[in-house]
Amino acid sequence: MAIARLHGGPLDGQVLPLDDTEQDSLIVPYGATQVIYRRGTAPTHTGPHDGPTEVGFWFTESSDDIVPSDD
Numbered sequence: 001m002a003i004a005r006l007h008g009g010p011l012d013g014q015v016l017p018l019d020d021t022e023q024d025s026l027i028v029p030y031g032a033t034q035v036i037y038r039r040g041t042a043p044t045h046t047g048p049h050d051g052p053t054e055v056g057f058w059f060t061e062s063s064d065d066i067v068p069s070d071d
Contacts, residue, residue, distance in 0.1 A: 001017070001052045001053070002017070002018040002019070002020075002021045002043070002052055002053040002054070002055065003015050003016065003017060003018055003052050003053070003054050003055075004016045004017075004018040004026055004037075004054075004055055004056075004057050005054055005055070005056050005057070006026075006028075006037055006057050006058075006059070007037075007040065007056060007057065007058045007059065008058050008059035009035055009037070009059025009062070010030055010035060010059075010062075011028060011030065011035060011037075011059070012059070016028070018053075018055060021043045021053055021055055023039070024038065024039045025037065025038050025039065025057075025060075026057050030062070032064070033062050033063050033064040033065075034062065034063045035059065035061075035062045035063075036059075036060050036061050036062065036063075037057035037058060037059055037060065038057060038058055038060045039055060039056070039057055040056045040057060040058040041055060041056035042055075043055050
């Protein structure tokens with residue numbers, strides 16, 4: 001199992017399952033729009049006993065303007 005750790009943007013700090021540790025970007029739904037995160041680090045925790053493999057992704061853009069909610 002591998003995880004993507006998201007940095008910056010509206011999903012900062014979120015962790016998502018990652019099927020392919022070689023992928024360069026993630027497009028994630030966010031409300032009525034989508035946000036794009038680009039790979040920023042090489043995989044870490046790749047050993048058999050140090051937890052799930054982790055790859056860092058950094059926010060780069062959204063497909064529309066992101067408007068904060070009053071919720």
